[in-house]
Amino acid sequence: MKLNSYAGSLTRPMRNSDRNYSLDKAKIKFLLLEGLHPKAREMIEGAGYSNIVEKPGALTPAELKQSLKGVHFVGIRSRTQLDAAAIDAADRLTAIGCFCIGTNQVDLQYAELAGIPVFNAPFANTRSVAELALAETIMLMRGIPEKNAAAHRGEWLKSASGSTEIRGKTLGIVGYGHIGSQLGIIAESMGMRVIFQDVENKLPLGNAEARGSIESLLKEADVVSLHVPDTEETRNLMSASLISTMRKGSYLINAARGTVVDIDALSNAIKSGHIAGAAIDVFPKEPKSNNERFESPLVGLDNVLLTPHIGGSTLEAQANIAVEVASKLVRYSDNGTTRSAVNFPQVSLPDHGLTRRIMHIHHNEPGVLKDINQVFFDSEVNIAAQYLQTEGGIGYVVMDVESDDVTSLMKDLAKIPATIRTRILH
C-alpha cells in the first residue's frame, strides 16, 4: 500500500478497496504471535473462526511483513512492533489485538488512518497488582525482607522487634482507580483502615475515607501504596520533600510506574531510617530483557523488596487478557462493535439479525455522511438503522439494510473520496 499526503504534514495510508471484506468466517485469517494464552484461540474458535495461525515468539520485521499478508486479525504482545511499514504490508488487516496492557508497540495513529481499530486489555490484571501490594504490606510490616536477606547470609534475626500485624493499621492509597480501590477492599477485609487520595472525586468503597491532599494522607498512613498513572503531574510525585512528609517508620509500595518515585530520594530516606522499608516493582530505568543487568540505588538494601515489574504478571491475568482481547476482536469481526478500541470511534452495536450490516470507515471530513446517504438514496436501498461516531481523524458509520443486492451500492460507497474502507456482514 502506498502513502500519500494528508492534512499537511500528516501521511495517511491510501484507501484500499482490497481491504474490504465480507464476513465468511472460514476465510477470515487470525495470526496470533508471541505465544498467547490458549484461551485466545479457544475464544476465537468458539466463535466459529477456524483459520488461525499461531507462532510462539515475536518475528523479525521482515518475517512479520511476510506473515501479515492476507491476515485479517493479528494478536500480539509487547515485543511485536506494528509500525507504519508493518501495517502497510498487512494488505487485509482489519483489527489489531494487543494481548497486554500497553499499546506503545503499535503506531496507533497510522493504524487509525488506515481504518484499523486497536484493542487491548487495560484492566485484566487489576486483581494481580492489588494482591501483590497487600502481600507486600504484610511482608514489610513483619520485617520479612531483611529477615529473609539475613537468613540467606546464614544470620538468624529471631525477634519481634518492629514486627506488627496489618490489622488496625492505616493504608494510604494514592490513586483510587481500578487497582487502588480493589486494594482498598481486600486490605479492609484484613482489618486495615483505608484512606485514599485521588485527583478525581471518587466514591469511597467499604469504609475507605478520602483525604483532600496527598500531604495529609502521607502524615497519617503506616503504609503508602501508589496506584497513579504516569503523567506529567505524577512524575517524581514522591519527591524528597513528600517522602520526608511520610510518617517516620512507615513503608512505601510502588507498583504503578517507575517515574512516580524519586528513587535516589527514597534510597536516602531508607538509609537514614526515616522510611522503614519499601516494595518497588517498577523503576525509572528497567532492563529491556531478562538478559540485561538490573541496576538501582535500592540494590543491596535489605529492607527493600525488589520485583522485576511483575505486579500484573500472573497466569490468571494472562487468561483474562486472552479472553478480553480475543472477544473484542471477535465482536468487531462479527458485528462491527469498536467499544474500548484505543484509537478509534467507539460504537457498541446490537446484533443485526437478518439484515445486512454495512460499515463505512472514512476520513472525518465535512459532508461524508451526506455522500453516504446519497449513495443509498440513488440505489433505492432503505437504511433500517444507522450509527455514526467520529473521533480525531476518523468517522465510522454502520448501517443495517434489508436489501439483498448491495453489490453496486458497496462499489459506490468505496468511490466516495473520503472512504478508507468498507465492510459488509451478512
Ligand code: NAI
Ligand atoms: P486507573 O486509571 O484505573 O487509576 C488511576 C487513578 O489515579 C485514577 O483514579 C486517577 O484519577 C488517579 N490519579 C491520576 N493522577 C493522579 C494524581 N496526580 N494524584 C492522585 N491520583 C491521581 O489505573 P489502574 O489500572 O488502577 O493502574 C494504576 C497504575 O498501575 C498505572 O500506573 C498502571 O500503569 C500501573 N500498573 C502496573 C502494573 C505492574 O505490573 N506493576 C500492572 C498494571 C498497572
